[in-house]
Amino acid sequence: MSAANTHANAVELKGVTFQRGERSIFKDVDIAIPRGKVTAIMGPSGCGKTTLLRLIAAQLMPARGEVWVGGQNLPSLSRSELFDMRKQMGVLFQSGALFTDLDVFENVAFPLRVHTKLPEEMIRDIVLMKLQAVGLRGAVELMPDELSGGMRRRVALARAIALDPQILLYDEPFAGQDPIAMGVLVRLIRLLNDALGITSIVVSHDLAETASIADYIYVIGEGQVLGQGTPAQLRESDNPRIRQFMTGTADGPVPFHFPAQAYADDLLGGSDA
Numbered sequence: 210m211s212a213a214n215t216h217a218n219a220v221e222l223k224g225v226t227f228q229r230g231e232r233s234i235f236k237d238v239d240i241a242i243p244r245g246k247v248t249a250i251m252g253p254s255g256c257g258k259t260t261l262l263r264l265i266a267a268q269l270m271p272a273r274g275e276v277w278v279g280g281q282n283l284p285s286l287s288r289s290e291l292f293d294m295r296k297q298m299g300v301l302f303q304s305g306a307l308f309t310d311l312d313v314f315e316n317v318a319f320p321l322r323v324h325t326k327l328p329e330e331m332i333r334d335i336v337l338m339k340l341q342a343v344g345l346r347g348a349v350e351l352m353p354d355e356l357s358g359g360m361r362r363r364v365a366l367a368r369a370i371a372l373d374p375q376i377l378l379y380d381e382p383f384a385g386q387d388p389i390a391m392g393v394l395v396r397l398i399r400l401l402n403d404a405l406g407i408t409s410i411v412v413s414h415d416l417a418e419t420a421s422i423a424d425y426i427y428v429i430g431e432g433q434v435l436g437q438g439t440p441a442q443l444r445e446s447d448n449p450r451i452r453q454f455m456t457g458t459a460d461g462p463v464p465f466h467f468p469a470q471a472y473a474d475d476l477l478g479g480s481d482a
């Protein structure tokens with residue numbers, strides 16, 4: 210591993226293998242995420258996109274391989290080093306709901322209270338600044354159940370940037386959003402990336418929205434990187450798997466059906482039953 214590589218890239222996976230029980234999710238995967246850019250991870254449902262984010266966020270460890278974040282190989286870090294590393298990453302997971310019994314202010318203040326000993330006036334200023342960045346300073350006193358789905362996601366985003374992370378991880382940020390809320394989130398991701406000089410990694414199914422803001426896209430599937438490039442390069446790709454993905458065709462080299470025994474056998478109760 211050369212130090213020069215880790216400086217150019219915010220994140221690098223090298224020869225990463227990850228299994229769930231008997232099932233291999235990644236086989237010897239290499240991925241490089243350039244610093245300061247928006248990189249999208251796309252691919253069919255269940256291919257391991259969320260798993261990839263969790264490996265980068267140090268919530269999961271690979272069976273083999275290296276996961277370099279900010280010049281450090283996560284599997285080689287101690288618990289306290291991992292704790293420090295996680296502070297450099299803002300995470301907007303789909304499941305990362307707001308605390309329903311805390312108002313907007315306290316939701317955004319939460320990581321500051323847990324990870325810093327800043328005085329109350331400074332916490333207040335930071336919270337208001339982060340809410341201003343997502344356009345919700347006026348909602349500071351509201352409770353989560355008084356917000357729309359899109360606003361809730363923006364408050365979660367304000368919380369994710371509270372500690373000024375170097376890397377922001379987004380898991381399906383547009384899922385379940387109406388077109389207007391989706392457009393707001395698309396612009397916010399690009400804006401925050403550029404204004405804060407951070408590295409953004411976006412997992413999404415929404416091809417058009419994601420391609421409109423991504424500098425670079427990885428398409429993963431079958432435990433590997435199926436293709437990579439700028440959105441324009443991927444649109445021009447003659448790789449049938451990439452074409453199937455970019456044109457949204459249901460069946461092709463990537464099959465519609467999850468592997469199963471013959472349909473007739475299943476309907477007849479199995480061949481040996």
Ligand SMILES: Nc1ncnc2c1ncn2[C@@H]1O[C@H](COP(=O)(O)OP(=O)(O)OP(=O)(O)O)[C@@H](O)[C@H]1O
Binds near residue numbers: 234254260
């Ligand atoms: N906690 C878990 N235990 C066992 N298997 C899991 C677990 N979490 C995920 N998996 C399996 O790992 C594989 C990859 O899951 P992952 O959620 O990373 O896929 P994904 O590409 O993000 O899917 P989607 O696009 O549908 O959200 C799937 O086959 C899933 O069933």
